[in-house]
Structure formats: structure tokens, C-alpha cells
Amino acid sequence: MCEAGDGIGSKQGFGVKFIIAIIKPFKLDEVREALGGIGVEGMTVSEVKGFGRQKGQTEIYRGAEYTTNMLPKVKLEIAVNDALAPKVIETIQEVAGTGNIGDGKIFAFDLADATRIRTGETGETAL
Amino acid sequence: MSRTYEMRGNSMFRKFAGAAGAIGASFIASLSFGTAAIAAPVAEAVVPVANPGNNAWMMTATILVLLMILPGLALFYGGLTRSKNMLSTMTQIGATACLAMLVWVMWGFSLAFGSTSYEGTLGLFISGGSYFLSGMDASTTAATFTDEVISEYVFVSFQMTFAAITAALILGATAERMKFSAVMAFVPIWLTIVYFPIAHMVWAGGGLMFEDGALDFAGGTVVHINAGVSGLVLAYLLGKRRGYPAEPMPPHSMVMTMIGTGLLWVGWFGFNAGSALEADGSAGLAMINTFVATAAGALTWMVIEKMVGHKGSALGFCSGVIAGLVAVTPAAGNSGPFGAILLGIASSAVCYFAVAKVKAKLGYDDSLDAFGIHGIGGIVGAIGTAIVYQPFLGGPGDGSTAMSAQLWIQTKSVLITIGWAGIGTLIAALIVKTLIGLRVSEEAEVDGLDISEHGERAYN
Numbered sequence: 177m178c179e180a181g182d183g184i185g186s187k188q189g190f191g192v193k194f195i196i197a198i199i200k201p202f203k204l205d206e207v208r209e210a211l212g213g214i215g216v217e218g219m220t221v222s223e224v225k226g227f228g229r230q231k232g233q234t235e236i237y238r239g240a241e242y243t244t245n246m247l248p249k250v251k252l253e254i255a256v257n258d259a260l261a262p263k264v265i266e267t268i269q270e271v272a273g274t275g276n277i278g279d280g281k282i283f284a285f286d287l288a289d290a291t292r293i294r295t296g297e298t299g300e301t302a303l
Numbered sequence: 304m305s306r307t308y309e310m311r312g313n314s315m316f317r318k319f320a321g322a323a324g325a326i327g328a329s330f331i332a333s334l335s336f337g338t339a340a341i342a343a344p345v346a347e348a349v350v351p352v353a354n355p356g357n358n359a360w361m362m363t364a365t366i367l368v369l370l371m372i373l374p375g376l377a378l379f380y381g382g383l384t385r386s387k388n389m390l391s392t393m394t395q396i397g398a399t400a401c402l403a404m405l406v407w408v409m410w411g412f413s414l415a416f417g418s419t420s421y422e423g424t425l426g427l428f429i430s431g432g433s434y435f436l437s438g439m440d441a442s443t444t445a446a447t448f449t450d451e452v453i454s455e456y457v458f459v460s461f462q463m464t465f466a467a468i469t470a471a472l473i474l475g476a477t478a479e480r481m482k483f484s485a486v487m488a489f490v491p492i493w494l495t496i497v498y499f500p501i502a503h504m505v506w507a508g509g510g511l512m513f514e515d516g517a518l519d520f521a522g523g524t525v526v527h528i529n530a531g532v533s534g535l536v537l538a539y540l541l542g543k544r545r546g547y548p549a550e551p552m553p554p555h556s557m558v559m560t561m562i563g564t565g566l567l568w569v570g571w572f573g574f575n576a577g578s579a580l581e582a583d584g585s586a587g588l589a590m591i592n593t594f595v596a597t598a599a600g601a602l603t604w605m606v607i608e609k610m611v612g613h614k615g616s617a618l619g620f621c622s623g624v625i626a627g628l629v630a631v632t633p634a635a636g637n638s639g640p641f642g643a644i645l646l647g648i649a650s651s652a653v654c655y656f657a658v659a660k661v662k663a664k665l666g667y668d669d670s671l672d673a674f675g676i677h678g679i680g681g682i683v684g685a686i687g688t689a690i691v692y693q694p695f696l697g698g699p700g701d702g703s704t705a706m707s708a709q710l711w712i713q714t715k716s717v718l719i720t721i722g723w724a725g726i727g728t729l730i731a732a733l734i735v736k737t738l739i740g741l742r743v744s745e746e747a748e749v750d751g752l753d754i755s756e757h758g759e760r761a762y763n
Binding site: 235236237238239240242244 | 548551553554608613614616618619622655658659660663672675
């Protein structure tokens with residue numbers, strides 16, 4: 177956030193990546209701590225449901241089996257400048273991983289704009 | 304005054320065969336209470352006075368049974384339903400219990416334990432008199448199994464809670480689709496033609512199964528088989544819930560169900576140990592049995608889940624608790640502790656098989672397994688009581704009735720209860736179906752009975 181990104185003009189956005197990570201819920205605290213350590217100053221966290229290769233899980237009530245096709249996950253949304261982005265992705269991948277299916281996914285894309293509601297600042301200063 | 308005692312004397316309440324001999328002359332024996340002759344003329348019978356200790360225990364036991372209903376059963380059943388039917392399930396239970404209480408003091412007590420014993424066949428099925436509790440006041444008493452007495456109002460209250468919970472138990476089979484108005488219409492008819500006669504047959508002097516020597520300490524037949532079979536008949540008449548069994552209908556709150564299970568277990572001590580009608584050793588026996596049979600039932604269910612390749616579950620634990628409690632109900636004062644453990648294990652295993660395997664094959668929709676656990680567990684308990692009663696298993700029986708003979712007596716009482724409850728429920732339900740209909744509309748069912756029947760939601 178403090179350093180200027182490389183070549184604002186070369187991209188459509190303003191040198192900021194928007195990262196969405198879907199992780200296992202029990203990894204949230206570890207990931208949050210690790211990201212704090214590398215300079216990430218904010219994120220949005222939500223509890224979500226979905227499925228991938230892990231598919232769903234089976235619930236059994238008095239012998240009646242129900243297969244739920246959605247599993248609970250945690251979604252992180254983080255906006256960081258381009259320089260920090262690879263480090264963030266690498267950190268999440270390392271910390272949130274258990275080596276099993278169902279560890280989650282990380283998506284990243286260029287952010288077009290950002291506005292700080294309190295001051296009306298836009299662009300990278302709004303982060 | 305003495306009229307009252309003689310009347311009560313005719314309607315003795317037996318829950319275990321060992322008491323039969325003591326019953327006849329038990330009241331007059333209470334003459335020996337204190338130095339009764341001081342003031343009373345010799346010619347007049349001395350008024351038996353309730354022992355405060357026994358009275359205090361029976362009042363406590365009565366309230367414990369109320370705790371089983373509200374909030375125990377309400378939470379147990381409520382948690383098992385989908386969240387859109389939580390209030391409907393709990394409200395039906397509460398309102399049913401209240402209605403049963405009022406019916407009980409108007410004519411229920413009369414038909415089951417009333418002061419007038421009828422001669423001949425009629426007396427096998429019902430009694431009369433005592434309508435609107437006539438002839439009772441704070442000084443009248445009811446007999447126990449020894450020469451003690453308890454206040455009659457306490458006895459009426461205690462038995463009242465049994466009628467209330469039995470009617471409420473049925474609602475587990477009808478949950479999530481029966482109209483509130485239909486429940487309210489069904490309950491008084493059902494109590495009158497099913498519950499009161501069965502309670503009389505099993506527990507009142509002169510009753511059909513009482514005279515036959517059937518053992519039912521706290522209501523294996525009267526309460527559990529009765530409620531289970533009645534629920535099953537209603538479940539068939541109502542039809543399956545919309546979407547069952549294709550659509551998943553998991554319990555909306557296992558936490559509520561667990562809380563309800565705990566309250567049921569605690570309250571059950573009033574139910575079982577209270578059925579001794581005194582704070583005596585028989586109550587103590589019922590107490591220890593209500594602990595260990597239940598513990599064995601709970602763990603057995605979880606072990607079976609593990610054995611068939613599932614995980615030991617919270618619902619399995621709760622189901623096992625109830626299966627154990629139901630089975631030990633007729634045996635509470637009729638078994639030694641290790642016989643009770645065997646009963647808990649057997650009941651849990653059979654009930655598991657009934658709800659997890661048989662139910663799916665037969666295709667009826669007993670929403671919360673009122674039949675699968677109360678009906679089946681009650682049958683295991685009622686028949687098993689003949690075995691655990693025997694002295695070789697540490698039971699309190701003296702061996703004077705051969706086990707095979709007792710088994711047949713117990714089996715007959717089970718068959719009579721099944722038949723009576725099944726036919727009676729069919730009649731009561733068809734009357735209600737004709738008059739107001741049993742089932743809510745499809746739209747009301749999809750929206751949930753909380754909003755469509757009561758105009759509320761459980762969770763906002």
C-alpha cells in the first residue's frame with residue numbers, strides 16, 4: 177500500500193489486485209495472522225457454502241441418510257497492490273493447505289476502482 | 304365420611320403383583336397410625352391421614368411429570384422438526400396437555416379410578432362416580448400399596464399428568480401436518496374412549512388386566528404402547544408429509560432435542576419412582592432402574608450405529624435414552640438393576656432396528672418415531688418385565704408365577720392394548736376427519752404450520 181505499483185497505465189485498473197480465497201473454516205485464524213504478518217491491512221470474511229471435488233457430506237438421522245451437496249467454507253476478500261499480491265497468494269496457499277481435497281481455491285483479478293466511503297478518496301489511496 | 308374410604312378401597316391401584324395380597328385390608332391397618340383410639344369412638348373408623356413425607360414426594364413426582372411435558376417433550380419433539388414447524392409442535396403439546404388436565408378432572412378420573420365400581424363386564428373397562436371430583440376434599444385420601452395413604456388431590460394430580468403426557472406423545476407421529484383444531488378435537492374423544500378405559504383396565508382394582516395379574520409399574524402399556532399405536536394409526540390416516548421420504552427433513556435443532564432429552568430423563572424419575580405412590584424402597588428401586596436402564600439404552604444405540612458403519616450420533620444418544628426409559632417404565636419397580644440394564648440394551652437394539660430399517664420398508668411416516676420408540680420400546684418393556692421380574696435375574700418377584708405364565712399375561716396385556724388403542728384411535732380419528740378434517744392444506748404445510756396455523760415464526 178505504501179509503495180507505488182508498477183505501471184498503472186499498462187493495465188486497465190490502477191495496480192491493485194482483488195483476491196478471493198475459499199478456505200477451510202478452521203484455517204481462518206492462521207491465515208489471518210500470516211497475512212497480517214506480511215502487511216495485509218484489511219479483509220472481508222464470510223461464511224459460505226459450496227462444492228468442488230470434495231462434493232458434499234453425508235448426514236444420518238436415525239438411519240435416514242441425507243447427502244448434503246454443499247459444504248461450509250470461509251471466503252476471504254482482499255484488495256492489495258500488485259507488488260504484494262503474489263506474496264499474499266503464496267501465503268494463503270501455504271497456510272491454508274492441508275494436502276487434502278477440499279482445501280479450497282484462490283482467485284485473483286485486477287480491480288477497476290475503489291472508494292473510501294468516509295472521505296471519498298478513490299484509487300489506491302482508498303485501500 | 305367412612306363411605307369415602309370404602310369407595311377408595313374398591314378402586315385400588317395396583318402396579319405390581321406383589322401388592323395384590325396387601326390390598327384388601329390395607330386401609331383399616333392405618334388405624335394403627337398413632338394412638339388413634341384416644342378421641343375417636345371405637346365404632347367409627349379412624350380417618351387415615353396422609354404421611355407428609357409421602358405426600359411431599361408425590362407432589363414433587365407430579366411436577367416432575369409436568370416437566371417431562373413442558374418443556375421436556377416440547378423441546379425433544381420440537382428440535383426434531385423442521386424450523387417452520389417448531390412452534391406448532393410445541394404448542395400442540397402444551398395445548399393437548401392442558402385439555403387433558405381439564406377433561407381429567409371432569410370425567411377422566413371417574414372413568415379410570417372413580418369411586419363407583421361397576422359389577423360385571425362394565426367394571427372391567429371403566430369405573431364411575433367422582434364426576435367433577437365430587438366427594439373429594441382436602442382430607443380425603445387414596446390408598447398406596449401398603450397401609451399408607453396419600454392425599455386424594457395429589458393422587459388425582461399425579462394420574463392427571465399421565466393422561467396429559469400420553470396424549471401429547473401421540474403428536475410425535477402426526478407432527479408437521481395435523482391441524483391444530485383437529486388435535487384439539489381428537490384429544491378429548493381419544494382420552495375418553497382409549498386412555499381412560501386402558502388406565503382402568505391396567506391400574507384400577509377390578510380392571511381387566513389388573514385382575515389378570517399384568518405387571519405395569521408406571522405405564523408401559525397404558526402410556527407408551529398406547530401412545531405409540533395410536534400415533535401409528537393416525538400417521539397412516541394422515542398420510543405422509545409432503546416430500547417424504549425423498550426430500551431431506553433433518554432435525555432443525557439437535558441442541559433443543561438434547562435439552563428435551565435431559566428434561567425427559569429427569570422428569571421420568573417422577574414418572575417411574577412416583578408410581579410407587581410412596582417415598583419407599585419400591586420408589587428407590589424404580590429410581591436406580593431408571594438410571595441404569597437408560598444409560599444402557601443410550602450407549603447401546605451409539606454402539607449399534609458404530610457397528611453398522613455410521614458415527615455415534617447425538618440423535619442416536621437421545622433415541623437410546625428414550626428407548627431405555629420407555630422399556631424400564633413397566634419394569635421400574637418390577638426388576639432388579641441388572642435386569643433393567645438388559646431391558647435397556649434390548650429395547651435400544653429393537654427400536655434402532657424398527658426406526659432405521661423397518662420403518663423405511665413399511666413406508667409409513669411416523670414423523671418423530673412415536674411408534675418406533677414408544678410403541679416398540681413399550682412392547683419390549685412390557686413383555687420383558689415378565690423376565691426381569693424373576694428372582695433369578697435379581698427381580699422382586701417371588702417366583703410364585705412361572706415365567707412362562709407371566710410372559711403370557713404380559714403378552715395378552717400388550718395385545719389388548721394394541722387392539723384397543725388401534726380401534727379406538729381409528730374411531731376417534733374418523734369422527735374428527737368427518738367433522739373438521741385432519742390435515743392442513745398443502746400450501747399451509749409447505750409454508751410451515753407455525754405461520755399457517757399460529758401466525759408466528761419460531762425464529763426471527
